[in-house]
Amino acid sequence: MRRLRALLADTRPLRVPAYRRLFNAQIITVIGAQLTIVTVPAQIYAMTGSSAYVGLTGLFGLVPLVVFGLYGGSLADHFDRRRLLTATTTGLIVTSALLFLQAAIGNTNVWVLLGIFSLQQACFAVNQPTRSAVLPRIMPHNLLPAANALNMTVFTGGAIAGPLVGGALIPVLGFSWLYLVDTVFLLATLRAVLLLPPLPVEVVAGSSPGLRSVIDGFAYLATQPVLLMSFVVDLVAMVFGMPRALIPEMADINFGGPEGGGLAFAVLFAAMPAGAFLGGVLSGWVSRVELQGRAVVVAILVWGGAIVGFGAAVGLADGTTRPWLWVAAFFFALGGAADAASSALRSTMLQSAATDAMRGRLQGVFIVVVAGGPRLADVLHGLAAAPFGAVATTIAGGALVVVGTLLAAMLVPAFVRYRAPLAG
Known part of the structure; x- marks a missing residue:
């Protein structure tokens, strides 16, 4: 029994009231958020029938993530973080409502949809580094690995339910109702944010939010090779190895599903977060890792x-859902479990090493890498799939991840040797 408890997720962070409220709100809102993540590419593919257009969600998400992620991190180092979270969560609610409206009135202009999506990502880009910078203020540092693993578990749990529900309900209810669910569920997050204590930051004399502040954050990061390499290896993993934009095409062509939604679409979208969720449930070991x-x-x-x-499993499919759909889902789930562990450990390394005065800016860089990498992958995979096909693009991308990661480890051995303090 003790061995089982040691393997299961460490729930000690839930004893902290402020974290517990945010955690409980995430359980609700992440499902709605994942419905939107699934519905946007499905609506675009239904409009255009093109993976290249689906890949444009990466570009329209990447630009605001880079600009507002970096600037948002600067804001988080200069203003009360509770107020900043309140403003950006409200922005997410408004943009989600706009997505509902455009679908409800029967919008057929893909650029309108992409424009609203871009505005939503701008709000997300300021919200996320602020939320991550808050965590070390309300949580003992020795509980950060467990808290990050719990966050990943909630996120991936919603990412399982979102695609399964969304993939099944898109053909039945259409796109608008799924956007509406996201809008309503976000109200739970807003309530949890409003219940946080005031979270002012210690502003360095003469410092102000803006380009100079962002540059100072990069200058600080340049002096931290281990943290810098944590960003590099994640970019390698996501840019080359995230075939998310190709899932609608794979579900349609390789597994014979309908253009919008369907079983194969839902299973492929849910497989990776399912693996990540299982990895989170069995994440008790993460708190004990020394060689992070x-x-x-x-x-x-x-x-x-x-x-x-x-x-490879997708390539072996013959236009039906069995058996290669489940083989493909297994491999994607395995990758999801590995990514969950990597994410929890990299988050902890960053939160523990950065000072509070720099934490927002470094979290801004982190969110640009973590969320921007997959969006850049959407663009590159969408473009590469046209001449080379979805299967060849996916296999080549996975191989490049292995080669790139080994090269990075050889170039910066200090990263491989890094030991993080587990208490403090």
Whole structure:
């Protein structure tokens, strides 16, 4: 029994009231958010029948993520973080309502949809580094690995339910109702944010939010090679190894599903977060890892190998859902479990090493990498799939992840040797 408890997720962070409220709100809102993540590419593919247009969600998400993620991190180092979270959560609610409206009135202009999506990502880009910078203020540092693992578990749990529900209900209810669910569920997050205590930051004399502040954050990061390499290996993993934009095409062509939604669409979208969720449930070991850099490298190598297996299984499909759909889902789930471990460890490394005065800006860089990498992958995979096909693009991407990660580990051995303090 003790061994089982040691393997299961560490729930000690839930004893902290402020974290517990945010955690409980996330359980509700992340499902709605994942419905939108699934519905936007499905609506675009239904409008255009093109993976290249679906890939444009990456570009329209990446630009605001880069600009507002970096600027948002600067804001989080200069203003009360509770107020900033309140403003950006309200923005997410408004943009989600606009997505509902455009679908409800029967919008057929893909650029309108992409424009609203871009505004939503701008709000997200300021919200996320602020939320991450808050965590070390309300949580003892020795509980950060467990708290990050719990956050990942909630996120991936919603990412399982979202695609399964969305994929099944899109053909029945249409797109608008799923956007409306996201809008309503976001109100739970707003309530949890309003219940946070005031969270002012210690502003350095003469410092102000803006370009100079962002540059100072990059200058600080340049002096931290281990943290810098944590960003590099994640970019390698996501840019080359995230075939998310190709799922509608794979579900349609390789597994014979309908253009919008369907079983294969839902299973493929849900497989990776399902694996990540299981990895989060069994994340008790994360709090005990000492060689965190080595663990991150191993996790990303597993991710790359799993993506190669995923692409090969899709290639062996013959236009039906069995049996290769489930083989592909297994490999994608394996990759998801590895990515969950990598994400929890990298988040902890950053939150523990950065000072509070710099934490928002470094979290801004982090969200640009973590959320921007997959969006850049959407663009590149969408473009590459046109001449080379979805299967070849996916397999080649997974192989490049393995090669790139090994090269990074050889170039910066200090990252592989990194040991983080587990208490403090």
